Each structure stands twice: as C-alpha cells, then as structure tokens.
Amino acid sequence: MDFDPPETVKPLLDKIEKFVADVVMPAEGDILERGFAGAAPQLAALRRRCKEAGLWAPQLPKDLGGLGLGLVEHGLVSERLGRSPLGHYAFGAQAPDAGNMEILHRYGTPEQQATWLAPLATGAIRSCFSMTEPENPGSNPTILSCRAVRDGEHYVVDGHKWFTTSADGAAFAIVMAVTNPDAPPHARASMIIVPTDTPGFDRVRNIKIMGDEGSGWGSHAEIWYRGCRVPVTNRLGAEGAGFLIAQERLGPGRIHHCMRWIGICERVFDTTCRHITRRKIDDEKTLATRQIAQAWIAEARAEIEASRLMVLHAAWTIEKKGFAVAREQVSLIKFYVADVMLRLVDRAIQLHGALGITSDTVLAHYYVHERGARIYDGPDEVHKMVVAKRILARYS
Numbered sequence: 001m002d003f004d005p006p007e008t009v010k011p012l013l014d015k016i017e018k019f020v021a022d023v024v025m026p027a028e029g030d031i032l033e034r035g036f037a038g039a040a041p042q043l044a045a046l047r048r049r050c051k052e053a054g055l056w057a058p059q060l061p062k063d064l065g066g067l068g069l070g071l072v073e074h075g076l077v078s079e080r081l082g083r084s085p086l087g088h089y090a091f092g093a094q095a096p097d098a099g100n101m102e103i104l105h106r107y108g109t110p111e112q113q114a115t116w117l118a119p120l121a122t123g124a125i126r127s128c129f130s131m132t133e134p135e136n137p138g139s140n141p142t143i144l145s146c147r148a149v150r151d152g153e154h155y156v157v158d159g160h161k162w163f164t165t166s167a168d169g170a171a172f173a174i175v176m177a178v179t180n181p182d183a184p185p186h187a188r189a190s191m192i193i194v195p196t197d198t199p200g201f202d203r204v205r206n207i208k209i210m211g212d213e214g215s216g217w218g219s220h221a222e223i224w225y226r227g228c229r230v231p232v233t234n235r236l237g238a239e240g241a242g243f244l245i246a247q248e249r250l251g252p253g254r255i256h257h258c259m260r261w262i263g264i265c266e267r268v269f270d271t272t273c274r275h276i277t278r279r280k281i282d283d284e285k286t287l288a289t290r291q292i293a294q295a296w297i298a299e300a301r302a303e304i305e306a307s308r309l310m311v312l313h314a315a316w317t318i319e320k321k322g323f324a325v326a327r328e329q330v331s332l333i334k335f336y337v338a339d340v341m342l343r344l345v346d347r348a349i350q351l352h353g354a355l356g357i358t359s360d361t362v363l364a365h366y367y368v369h370e371r372g373a374r375i376y377d378g379p380d381e382v383h384k385m386v387v388a389k390r391i392l393a394r395y396s
C-alpha cells in the first residue's frame with residue numbers, strides 16, 4: 001500500500017498549494033468583507049489568474065477544459081483548495097456547480113450540454129440545485145410538494161423551495177419536482193432545468209445564516225416556482241430518475257466536501273499553532289506551554305490524520321469498486337469529518353479568546369458558514385442510522 005500522493009499529481013499539488021497561499025489567501029480579507037456579489041470583479045480576477053496558471057477546474061474532464069483528475073486525485077486537490085474559503089470558487093470547483101456539471105456531463109443531452117454545461121465549465125455562468133422545501137423534511141427528500149405537470153411539450157413547475165445555495169445570480173436551477181406522483185417513492189421525482197429568467201421564478205430572499213444573508217455565490221435562497229413553463233427537453237435523464245441521479249451527484253460530492261473540510265481543519269490547525277506559540281499568558285510563557293493546549297493540538301492532529309485516511313479510502317473504494325460498495329464508508333466520513341471540523345473550529349476559537357469571534361481571523365467565518373456541514377447532504381443522525389442498520393443487519 002502506497003500512502004504517497006501519486007507521482008503524477010505531486011507537482012500539481014505543490015503548484016496548487018502555492019497558488020492558494022500566494023494568490024488566494026491574500027485576497028480573502030477584502031473579498032469576504034465585500035461579500036461575493038460586491039467582490040465580483042476581484043473574484044473574476046482570481047479566476048483569470050487561476051486559468052493563466054493552468055489550474056482551472058481540476059475536477060472536470062479535459063474535453064471540458066478541466067484537468068481530468070480522478071476522484072482520489074481531486075480529493076487531494078480539494079483539501080488544498082479548502083484551506084481558503086475562496087479556494088474552490090477561484091478554481092471553478094465550487095458546489096453546487098461542480099455537482100451540477102457532473103450530472104449534466106453524465107445525463108445531459110447534447111443540447112443541454114451546449115446550452116448549460118459549456119458555459120458552466122468556463123465559469124461564464126453559475127447554477128443552483130433546488131430540492132429542499134421548507135414545508136417538508138429535507139432529510140427524507142422522497143416527500144416533496146413541488147410538482148412538474150406535463151402540458152404538451154412543456155412542464156409547468158409549481159413549488160416552494162429553500163436553502164437553494166447560490167441561486168442569487170445563477171443562470172438556472174436544477175429543480176427536483178414530482179412528475180410521477182403515483183410511482184413508488186424513489187421514482188416520483190425528476191430533475192428539471194429551470195432558467196432563472198423563466199416567468200414565475202421568484203427568488204424571495206437570501207436566507208440569513210446566523211445573521212448573514214450573504215450574496216451571489218455565497219448565499220442560500222428561498223424560491224417560489226409559480227407556473228414556471230419549461231420545455232420537456234429541459235428534463236435531465238429519464239422521467240422519475242431524479243433520485244437515481246441525485247445519488248450519483250452526492251457520492252463524489254461528499255468526498256469533495258469532506259476533503260474540503262480537511263483543508264479547513266489544516267487551516268484552523270495552522271492558525272491555532274501560530275497563535276498559541278506567540279500568545280503570552282504571563283511575562284514569559286506562551287499558551288503553547290499549557291498542557292491543555294498541547295492536548296488539543298495532539299488530539300486535533302490525530303483527528304485530521306484519521307479523517308484524511310478515511311476519506312481517501314472511501315474515494316479509492318468509489319473509484320475502484322463503485323459507489324454501491326462505498327455507501328457505508330461515505331456515510332461514516334460524512335458525519336465523522338463534519339464533527340471533527342466543527343470541534344476543531346470551536347476549540348480554535350476558544351484558544352484565540354475574544355479574537356476568535358472577530359472577523360480578524362478566518363475562524364468566525366468558518367464558525368458561521370460551516371455549521372451546516374452536519375445538516376446538509378444528510379444530517380448526522382440519518383447517516384449514523386444508515387451505517388448502524390447495515391452493521392447490525394450482519395448480526396441478526
């Protein structure tokens with residue numbers, strides 16, 4: 001077993017690490033202060049530099065202008081991008097576009113690919129994914145009220161969604177809507193592309209996350225779809241195949257998220273080590289001389305290393321044996337790594353004292369904007385239940 005990153009990607013990983021440290025991180029303060037919509041020119045400049053450096057869209061196939069990396073390789077890249085809140089966006093690898101590009105690449109018709117995938121791949125437009133509804137449990141998405149009713153060669157979409165990430169400024173939404181209400185629960189919904197300039201598309205608001213409504217890519221919207229009429233050719237894949245496609249989207253998506261969270265852990269760890277080795281707690285000694293801080297450092301290091309091994313192993317399993325074989329591993333990493341990340345962020349804030357809750361470090365940004373990690377893509381409790389049921393079934 002070889003634990004070294006593959007020789008083929010080592011130089012690329014070094015280059016990406018350096019680009020994130022030298023170009024992306026220095027831009028953070030200004031961009032996060034302005035917000036994603038307000039900082040559009042600065043973000044565009046970052047992306048231009050990323051393209052010029054030949055680093056654009058590591059996760060995309062080469063024929064779409066990407067670097068054509070496999071899942072394990074992209075996992076390693078994703079960790080490096082995760083060291084900055086702007087990393088994935090600067091490199092064209094950000095959720096929800098990355099997942100949408102993946103399913104458009106796999107299930108899109110040539111016409112859908114030309115209209116939507118090609119401009120997404122270059123970063124000319126953005127997109128969003130609209131499944132969760134305020135009135136229904138997102139943790140059981142077979143329960144959906146949104147309907148897409150066939151009317152000749154069109155669907156008429158009616159529904160109420162929220163937490164549609166990045167809808168603000170997106171060119172289109174991929175909407176999960178019930179097309180076959182009488183089918184079994186997992187075959188009722190379809191994915192339908194709804195351009196955001198369709199009459200009846202109403203982005204009501206950006207929902208405030210712990211007081212911050214965000215903007216542009218960094219936002220989560222509430223949306224009403226009122227009689228949105230789109231051609232039947234806007235359906236992605238077969239009618240009723242929405243959940244099947246969603247599963248495809250979520251498998252690699254969870255690997256990307258987990259590796260991004262490990263990148264966050266490394267950033268938080270580094271920030272904390274720097275702080276406690278400088279912060280004096282009396283005339284001579286720094287915080288780093290205290291056993292409680294040392295224990296935190298050791299525990300955090302162990303948890304990060306364990307997380308990385310688990311996630312890369314899950315990515316390797318998906319790549320070599322398919323998502324069905326990796327299902328249990330993917331559930332394990334989803335709740336385990338999210339928990340490790342949030343504990344690290346919280347402890348880092350504690351060791352920074354009052355400074356930790358200011359916006360003078362990146363910690364408060366993570367505290368607010370990463371708390372959702374234990375909720376989206378399946379809450380902790382659901383993943384734990386899935387894993388436990390599968391394990392216990394082997395004993396019964």
Ligand SMILES: Cc1cc2nc3c(=O)[nH]c(=O)nc-3n(C[C@H](O)[C@H](O)[C@H](O)COP(=O)(O)OP(=O)(O)OC[C@H]3O[C@@H](n4cnc5c(N)ncnc54)[C@H](O)[C@@H]3O)c2cc1C
Pocket residue numbers: 096129130131132136137138139140162163164165166220372373375376377378379380381382385
């Ligand atoms: C930051 C963020 C971004 C998001 N982006 C998107 C997006 O782009 N598109 C989109 O469609 N959705 C998005 N979501 C929504 C997300 O998918 C849902 O929040 C998630 O599926 C949980 O659904 P819910 O919020 O309705 O919680 P509920 O389903 O109401 O569940 C509430 C809580 O109940 C508990 N629970 C639920 N089921 C069980 C169970 N079976 N056993 C035990 N406990 C249980 C869990 O603790 C859970 O957190 C996003 C959410 C967040 C936080």
